[in-house]
Every structure is written in C-alpha cells, then in structure tokens.
Amino acid sequence: MAALNLTPNGDWSSPPSMPGSALIFLGTGCSSAVPNARCLIQPSDPPCSVCSQALSIPPDQNPNYRCNTSLLIDYCQSDGNTHSYVLIDVGKTFREQVLRWFSLYKVPRVDSIILTHEHADAVLGLDDIRAIQPHSPTNDIDPTPIYLTEFAMKRAGVLTIEISLCAGPRTSLKIFKALWISTQEEFLLDIWPFSSALKICCPLAGSYLLFIAEKFPYLVQKKLKEGQEVRRVAQLDWRIIEGNCEKSFVASGLQFVPLPVMHGEDYICLGFLFGQKSRVAYISDVSRFIASTEYVISKDGAGQLDLLILDTLYKKGSHNVHFCLPQTLEALKRICPKRALLIGMTHEFDHHKDNDFLAEWSRREGIQVQLAHDGLRIPMEL
Numbered sequence: 001m002a003a004l005n006l007t008p009n010g011d012w013s014s015p016p017s018m019p020g021s022a023l024i025f026l027g028t029g030c031s032s033a034v035p036n037a038r039c040l041i042q043p044s045d046p047p048c049s050v051c052s053q054a055l056s057i058p059p060d061q062n063p064n065y066r067c068n069t070s071l072l073i074d075y076c077q078s079d080g081n082t083h084s085y086v087l088i089d090v091g092k093t094f095r096e097q098v099l100r101w102f103s104l105y106k107v108p109r110v111d112s113i114i115l116t117h118e119h120a121d122a123v124l125g126l127d128d129i130r131a132i133q134p135h136s137p138t139n140d141i142d143p144t145p146i147y148l149t150e151f152a153m154k155r156a157g158v159l160t161i162e163i164s165l166c167a168g169p170r171t172s173l174k175i176f177k178a179l180w181i182s183t184q185e186e187f188l189l190d191i192w193p194f195s196s197a198l199k200i201c202c203p204l205a206g207s208y209l210l211f212i213a214e215k216f217p218y219l220v221q222k223k224l225k226e227g228q229e230v231r232r233v234a235q236l237d238w239r240i241i242e243g244n245c246e247k248s249f250v251a252s253g254l255q256f257v258p259l260p261v262m263h264g265e266d267y268i269c270l271g272f273l274f275g276q277k278s279r280v281a282y283i284s285d286v287s288r289f290i291a292s293t294e295y296v297i298s299k300d301g302a303g304q305l306d307l308l309i310l311d312t313l314y315k316k317g318s319h320n321v322h323f324c325l326p327q328t329l330e331a332l333k334r335i336c337p338k339r340a341l342l343i344g345m346t347h348e349f350d351h352h353k354d355n356d357f358l359a360e361w362s363r364r365e366g367i368q369v370q371l372a373h374d375g376l377r378i379p380m381e382l
C-alpha cells in the first residue's frame with residue numbers, strides 16, 4: 001500500500017527524502033500496545049472506539065495503532081553522507097516495527113542499541129536482532145554494541161530459575177520454570193507445578209539453592225560449550241554504562257548522557273540526552289524525576305531542550321510506575337522544553353482528539369506539545 005506518514009499536526013504526507021539526521025518513532029504505545037487485545041476479543045458495550053479502529057483502518061494510516069516505545073536515531077555524521085542508526089529499546093513488538101518502518105524509511109541496519117531498562121517492553125525483541133544483522137550460519141559477524149547498566153544486565157539475565165528441593169531423604173525434586181518476580185531484596189517465586197507462591201529472601205549473591213540462568217543465555221554466551229551445536233543467534237557486544245548524568249558515553253559517534261529517573265519508587269530506569277546542535281531528551285518510563293536529572297534537562301537548569309520525548313500512560317489520574325497526562329504536563333511546565341512529543345500511551349488516548357486538546361494547552365502555556373505516533377519521522381540536526 002502507499003507509504004504514508006502522519007505528521008503530528010495531522011497532515012498526511014509522503015515519506016521525506018533522507019538527507020540529514022532524523023528521529024524515527026518506531027513505537028509510541030504502552031507495554032500491552034494498542035489496540036488492546038481485550039477490547040477486540042471481549043468488546044465492551046459500546047466498543048472501545050480507539051481499539052475498534054484497528055479493525056477498519058490499516059495500521060499505517062492509524063495513529064492510534066501503537067507498538068512498544070522505541071526510538072531509532074538516524075544520525076548523519078559530519079561528512080553529511082554517512083548514516084549511523086542507533087536504536088533505543090527492543091520490545092515485544094520489535095519485529096513488526098522493523099517490517100513497517102525500516103522498510104518505509106530504508107533503514108538498512110542498526111549500528112548500536114541502547115536499553116533504557118530490562119522490562120519486557122524494552123528487551124523482549126532482542127532475539128529478532130539477528131534478522132537485521134548480516135547472515136552467517138556460523139555467527140561469524142561483527143557483534144552490534146548494546147549499552148545497558150550493570151543492573152539491567154544482571155536483571156536481563158534472570159528469568160529461568162532452577163531450584164532443588166529436598167522432599168525426603170531419597171528425593172530431590174528439580175523444578176524448572178519458576179516465574180521470577182523480584183525486588184532487589186527478595187524473590188517471589190510462583191513455582192510450577194505448585195500453585196501457591198513461595199517467598200524466599202535471596203539477595204543476588206545469596207546462598208539459597210537458586211541457580212540463576214539467563215533470560216537470553218544464548219545472546220550473552222561468548223563461547224560454545226563442548227558438544228554444543230552452532231545455532232544462528234544475534235551477535236551482541238554487551239557494554240556496561242553507568243546510570244549517572246555525569247557519565248556520558250558514545251554510541252556510533254553520538255554522545256549520550258544517561259538520565260536516571262524513578263519508574264516506580266523501587267526502580268530506576270534510564271532516559272537519554274543527546275545531540276550537540278539540538279538537545280533532545282528521551283524518557284519513556286518515568287513516575288518521578290530525580291532532582292539532578294531534572295536539572296540537566298530544564299530551561300532553568302543546564303539549558304532548554306529543543307525536544308523532550310516523554311512518557312504519558314493514561315489521560316487522567318496517576319499511576320504508580322508511569323506519568324499520566326496530569327503529571328506529564330506538570331513536568332513540561334517545570335522543564336520547559338521548546339517542544340515535546342508524548343509516548344507510551346494506552347488506548348485511552350485518541351490521537352486527533354487529544355492532539356486538539358494539547359494544541360490548545362500549547363497555546364496557553366507556550367510549549368508546543370503533541371502526541372507522537374508510530375512511524376513519525378522528525379528531521380533533527382544532531
């Protein structure tokens with residue numbers, strides 16, 4: 001079908017030509033994505049107007065069709081010709097995002113990956129990275145650098161747990177498939193095949209009978225074990241960064257400043273500040289700003305942002321691990337960027353309707369704010 005793009009002010013346009021740097025919004029939705037499957041298989045009366053659009057409007061023409069939050073930075077190096085592609089987050093819907101937007105914008109590869117955190121909607125597409133890497137049956141390719149904090153690395157490595165229980169003098173049960181839910185201090189295990197949850201205090205370095213394998217052991221493993229067959233998997237070069245505004249790093253020639261923010265009071269997620277010619281901050285998962293982070297991106301602090309890309313989950317009220325629109329708009333008034341685009345929306349948001357409301361708010365407050373949408377491409381000097 002015709003390649004169309006909806007700009008934030010609602011105009012349809014052909015994909016732009018590709019000179020210069022640009023930001024491509026690969027996904028602008030919440031973890032469960034939009035349409036919400038429940039709205040289609042158990043429709044309410046009347047049906048959810050946002051989700052039911054997905055049955056009649058093709059995704060490419062439906063700004064309310066939202067995959068997991070993810071941003072692709074098309075960075076045009078100073079020679080004006082060489083493009084590097086930096087991908088922020090690789091969520092559950094990554095494959096669909098590649099099929100739709102990499103082909104439309106002729107993105108041939110990803111040169112670096114940056115992870116904000118290790119939740120499913122930020123990392124569960126990592127397996128599909130192999131699809132955008134050169135093909136080698138023996139995995140003999142240059143690995144793609146992937147930047148993440150040590151905490152995310154450890155946590156990304158934890159999903160399958162093997163636990164041995166001594167049930168009697170001669171019986172040792174080895175139980176696999178434990179579902180791991182944890183805070184830093186303890187594991188709450190819902191252990192198959194038992195239905196009741198078993199709570200075990202166990203620091204990561206504790207001495208309990210827990211052997212922590214890894215969510216993606218085959219993506220982290222450097223060498224094959226003896227007798228292990230070669231299987232083609234994504235080749236990644238894991239690089240640890242610090243979640244500290246003072247500790248910037250460079251990915252594919254572009255400097256990034258980590259922006260630690262609270263994503264629930266028990267969890268720190270990273271946003272990122274980048275760009276020399278334009279200052280852009282990307283913050284996809286936030287429930288509260290840490291003062292030092294807010295300073296770095298505020299007009300009254302280290303300087304006004306040209307663009308702030310910011311989380312907003314629901315239209316009303318508040319949520320324990322994300323900003324909703326009232327907190328997002330309050331934060332925008334404090335931070336005062338020149339322009340803001342909102343991401344992470346649920347099906348509560350109706351793109352055109354809510355952008356009309358935001359246009360009115362923008363006129364009143366003097367900060368240009370709109371909802372982003374999947375496939376939005378913003379040319380941006382970086």
Ligand SMILES: [Zn+2]
Pocket residue numbers: 035036039048049050051052347
């Ligand atoms: Zn819905």
Ligand SMILES: [Zn+2]
Pocket residue numbers: 117119263285
């Ligand atoms: Zn998250």
